[in-house]
Amino acid sequence: MAVVALKDGYTGEVRDRVENFHGNWVTYLHWEDHLSFCAALAFPFPPDMPFGALLEEVLPTYYGMHPDWANIDWSAVRWTLDGQDFTPDPAKALKDQGFHHKSLLRFWTPGLKGPADSCS
Template structure:
């Protein structure tokens, strides 16, 4: 249902469109069932950046504080975007992998169950 407004043409501006981010797009990354990390990491990324460079070069700065992180076998990691599983190509860019602006990329490592198996 549309908003009820005094004016029929009321519409807020799209404040966070991609062109407002100076050439970057916003992408969030989150590690499923590792609750010690409280929230997804929200990054400004160049759409042409290789997916593998994000995983190898940026994610460790945040997720690397978790003791499971260094045990991740990236060949076995499962990926989910918008509720559907997908297979990112590490050698292709964010854009080529079809990750939208403000997209959320989830990775799962079922063999790693967090601190003593508590999903922490």
């Protein structure tokens, strides 16, 4: 559908186009079943950042204060990238394994559901 506008051919500026982010891609991360983190987190990542940096630096910095964090069995973690099952390669860059601008990466950590299994 198209907007009904006073002016024929009305169109607006795409405010979040990738060119506006100084070479970064906005990337969203979300730890499932842990809603004490109220929403997915948004980051501006360089597309050639290796997935390993996300794993070793980003995730522990922003999720590490949760009591479940230390108990994650990383071999059992399930990932999806933009709704598709995903097996990350720590050595490869984000851009070389399916990420794009405004991708959403979700991960499930089996057996961990926050305090009293409240999904917090």
